[in-house]
Amino acid sequence: MKEHERILKYQFDSYCKKVIKRTACRLLKINKNRLDHEQSIDSLININYNSHSFNYDGEDLLEELLKLDKCSIAILIAYYVHGMTCAEIAELMKTTPQRISYLKNKAIGRLRINLKEKEI
Known part of the structure; x- marks a missing residue:
């Protein structure tokens, strides 16, 4: 038995x-x-960003954000302010992560179009 235990x-x-x-x-x-x-962080600070991509006034952005529907605003705030993933947001809103990603991208697209139109 000792052999077996060994x-x-x-x-x-x-x-x-x-x-x-x-x-x-x-x-x-x-x-x-x-x-x-x-x-x-130092390397990120030293990156030269395209000045065209950051020439919007905060008030203009806020004004365009408020034109979005409440669902889009909630998704953008959860994603960009609270740092939540699409899966986490989807769980809260009882939908799929793909749908959240689609709605987020659609809202960003609308913001981009509206801000470009405002610039002209």
């Missing part, structure tokens, strides 16, 4: 080592991916 102990130790090794490899991969996609 074999079981060896198998368990081997299994634990495999789990630890795989977990460590997975964590290293996740960390590497995160570091590959990170940018420092």
